Amino acid sequence: MQTTQTAPLTLSTAGVIWIKLAVLYLVIGIALGIAMGASQNFTLRPVHAHINLIGWTTFGLAGLIYSLFPKAGESLLAKAHFWLLNLAMPVMMVALSLLLLGRPQVEPILAASQIVIALGVLAFAVNLFVNIKR
Numbered sequence: 001m002q003t004t005q006t007a008p009l010t011l012s013t014a015g016v017i018w019i020k021l022a023v024l025y026l027v028i029g030i031a032l033g034i035a036m037g038a039s040q041n042f043t044l045r046p047v048h049a050h051i052n053l054i055g056w057t058t059f060g061l062a063g064l065i066y067s068l069f070p071k072a073g074e075s076l077l078a079k080a081h082f083w084l085l086n087l088a089m090p091v092m093m094v095a096l097s098l099l100l101l102g103r104p105q106v107e108p109i110l111a112a113s114q115i116v117i118a119l120g121v122l123a124f125a126v127n128l129f130v131n132i133k134r
């Protein structure tokens with residue numbers, strides 16, 4: 001019987017950075033989940049969900065995609081994607097936490113950070129359309 005062999009995935013520099021950041025967010029997200037469960041205080045549930053889903057899942061997928069397509073990981077759009085997301089993500093998580101803890105005055109900061117994250121995602125999307133080729 002004939003078997004086909006595929007080369008193992010080699011992580012690119014961009015891939016390694018994104019994946020290491022992703023696993024840091026996973027540790028923080030899970031720690032918050034455990035703290036919520038232990039205290040039975042679920043006020044920060046949306047923060048937990050976004051740390052895990054943007055930080056772990058979305059960052060981790062970016063790392064894998066940039067390793068599969070290293071050219072896309074080295075582009076200017078990839079740099080814009082990286083800095084927009086990484087600067088805005090901590091601001092959004094802190095602002096969202098403060099809002100949920102009863103500080104409505106942080107809303108403009110929260111909105112601004114979310115717009116920056118959306119712009120980062122847009123840079124990612126354009127990057128993949130422009131720089132991913134078979």
Ligand code: HEM
Nearest residue numbers: 029030032033034036037042045046048049052053056057
């Ligand atoms: C050991 C790991 C984890 C623990 C202890 C944990 C804990 C929790 C707790 C206590 C809640 C609130 C449940 C409730 O309100 O009844 C929750 C909700 C949630 N978690 Fe986790 N979680 C973990 C991992 C994850 C991961 C890895 C993800 C995503 C990749 C995730 C995504 C979510 C989402 C989407 C919600 C619902 C948020 C909402 O309804 O607003 N969690 N988790």
